[in-house]
Amino acid sequence: MGRGRAKAKQTKVARDLKYRTHDTDLGALARELHGESDEVDTTTDEVDVDDKWSDYVDRRD
Template identity: 45%
Template sequence: MGRGRQKAKATRQARDMKYYSPATDLSALERELGGARTSSTRSASPVVHDDYDETDYSSYEDKYADYDDEDDTRRIG
């Protein structure tokens, strides 16, 4: 007798969660997403940081040129 009641309760809870729509504070959402920017507080263009070192892998190009990934003759199965 308990399974039918349990399933009905789970169905009701799922339906309640599906159609639940809480009140949304759109002005707070706009502030959070940055829609309320002013030109005096934030710059219009993003700041790019070039602090990282870009590794040069060109010395490995000749060393591993003999390895061809397209001629893989292994079979699976």
């Protein structure tokens, strides 16, 4: 009992996905599937992971 609303929502979403017309960008989909990206990679390899923990290091020089 109590599954009625959830099932109705799933049915509504499934029906919407089935019958709604989509403007699909197939080029973007192909790039995504092949691992290519439109975005500029903002990560740098020079960032040291230990830097964020440097305040917690016990320095005994």
